[in-house]
Amino acid sequence: MLVFKFGGASVKDAAGMINLAKVVSLYQDQQLLIVVSAMGKTTNALEKLAKAYFDQSDDIQDIYESIKRYHYDIIAELFDSSASVFDDVANTFVEIDWMLEDEPQDSYDFIYDQIVSVGELVSTRIVAAYLNKAGLKAQWLDVRGYIHTDNKYREANVQWDKTRESITLSIPEQLTQSIIVTQGFLGGTSENFTTTLGREGSDYTASIFASCLNADSVTTWKDVPGILNADPKLFDDTVKFDELSYNEAIEMTYYGATVIHPKTIKPLKNAGIPLLVKPFGDPTQPGTVIKEGVTNVFKKPVIIIKNNQVLLSISTSDYSFVSEDHLSDIIGRFAKSHVKINVMQTSALSFSVCVDYTPEYLDKLLKNLNSSYKVKYNSDLTLITVRHYLHDTIKNLTIGKTTLLEQISRNTAQVVVK
Ligand SMILES: Nc1ncnc2c1ncn2[C@@H]1O[C@H](COP(=O)(O)OP(=O)(O)O)[C@@H](O)[C@H]1O
Numbered sequence: 451m452l453v454f455k456f457g458g459a460s461v462k463d464a465a466g467m468i469n470l471a472k473v474v475s476l477y478q479d480q481q482l483l484i485v486v487s488a489m490g491k492t493t494n495a496l497e498k499l500a501k502a503y504f505d506q507s508d509d510i511q512d513i514y515e516s517i518k519r520y521h522y523d524i525i526a527e528l529f530d531s532s533a534s535v536f537d538d539v540a541n542t543f544v545e546i547d548w549m550l551e552d553e554p555q556d557s558y559d560f561i562y563d564q565i566v567s568v569g570e571l572v573s574t575r576i577v578a579a580y581l582n583k584a585g586l587k588a589q590w591l592d593v594r595g596y597i598h599t600d601n602k603y604r605e606a607n608v609q610w611d612k613t614r615e616s617i618t619l620s621i622p623e624q625l626t627q628s629i630i631v632t633q634g635f636l637g638g639t640s641e642n643f644t645t646t647l648g649r650e651g652s653d654y655t656a657s658i659f660a661s662c663l664n665a666d667s668v669t670t671w672k673d674v675p676g677i678l679n680a681d682p683k684l685f686d687d688t689v690k691f692d693e694l695s696y697n698e699a700i701e702m703t704y705y706g707a708t709v710i711h712p713k714t715i716k717p718l719k720n721a722g723i724p725l726l727v728k729p730f731g732d733p734t735q736p737g738t739v740i741k742e743g744v745t746n747v748f749k750k751p752v753i754i755i756k757n758n759q760v761l762l763s764i765s766t767s768d769y770s771f772v773s774e775d776h777l778s779d780i781i782g783r784f785a786k787s788h789v790k791i792n793v794m795q796t797s798a799l800s801f802s803v804c805v806d807y808t809p810e811y812l813d814k815l816l817k818n819l820n821s822s823y824k825v826k827y828n829s830d831l832t833l834i835t836v837r838h839y840l841h842d843t844i845k846n847l848t849i850g851k852t853t854l855l856e857q858i859s860r861n862t863a864q865v866v867v868k
């Protein structure tokens with residue numbers, strides 16, 4: 451059996467839905483489980499809605515209406531007005547209607563997951579309905595009954611044993627009857643609340659299903675020809691990898707290549723399942739295959755750009771050396787505040803840390819650190835990571851920029867620049 455994942459870009463409009471059905475029709479002789487993300491930039495819009503509701507700001511209804519209109523316009527292009535998908539989608543949005551009626555009582559992270567998850571619940575209703583309309587028998591599956599997680603809202607951890615048990619119990623039989631269409635990015639707690647697996651987590655969902663079902667492969671359908679040596683939105687002269695080792699793919703995603711979610715590769719590597727990254731615009735193209743036994747020769751360096759970075763410089767309040775005890779205490783505070791460290795460097799008097807700018811977590815961390823340390827803060831920075839760098843790569847990438855931190859190892863160079 452095969453697992454497919456279609457991301458937001460592939461289902462951003464009616465033409466995308468029609469194209470998805472065309473791609474799927476090429477695989478009619480296979481058992482297929484299809485994981486779908488929210489359409490276009492819906493998750494960003496739902497994030498805004500969650501924030502507006504939590505802050506009880508004036509624009510709640512405006513944001514919500516534009517999200518609904520976007521979806522209904524696309525459904526109207528694809529279906530007759532009598533189609534049952536209109537009711538299915540309306541019933542899904544009702545979950546938000548009910549929430550908005552009352553003032554927020556719960557934590558922001560909990561509210562976020564209950565609201566933001568609606569993007570995937572709606573997109574999958576539309577995809578399943580459209581596949582059936584196109585003559586490809588498909589059933590909608592609520593992933594929250596299959597991917598079980600803890601209640602760490604917004605970054606939930608998968609409970610693998612329970613998840614594997616649920617998935618293997620009924621899905622193999624269901625796959626013999628029809629295509630399954632389910633939501634990426636979501637999970638469910640033991641109390642039946644919805645969780646999310648971290649932004650861009652739908653690739654990970656595909657890999658969870660593939661690993662539990664021992665799939666022949668996973669294909670993520672993207673708006674790029676495959677995995678390139680750099681983001682083609684930022685660089686002109688990119689080259690595609692025909693094949694990539696699991697380890698190199700893990701390294702790339704760890705350092706921030708957004709093309710694949712970082713947690714995706716490990717379950718596939720453990721199970722020896724190949725991951726194909728293919729262009730949804732031209733499904734016959736081979737794309738990139740990530741698998742075991744590949745030895746890559748890097749003619750061009752792999753470049754990963756992370757914008758919106760913050761560099762913290764932390765020193766002791768009496769300017770004594772930063773000791774191992776201080777480091778352990780400081781790193782513990784980062785972990786507790788859910789702030790992931792992208793690069794760190796120590797000197798005698800300070801500890802420098804580069805992190806993503808996430809105000810909701812960072813503000814709390816800064817308050818916490820300021821109570822015991824002196825903290826300097828530099829924002830709006832870029833972290834450039836280069837794997838397999840050549841002689842002049844770093845110099846060329848940093849022309850006209852000020853370097854604030856540099857770290858170079860045998861394979862990887864990282865610079866934080868302004
Ligand atoms: N090394 C890379 N190779 C290919 N695409 C990359 C790379 N780094 C970043 N990207 C970006 O990843 C995007 C595709 O990933 P993503 O937006 O997550 O897809 P989707 O949400 O549709 O699954 C591309 O449009 C491209 O801009």
Ligand SMILES: N[C@@H](CC(=O)OP(=O)(O)O)C(=O)O
Pocket residue numbers: 456457458459487488493494569634635648649650651652653
């Ligand atoms: N919709 C979620 C999950 C996801 O993976 O989306 P995409 O496949 O479009 O990156 C997000 O935007 O974070």
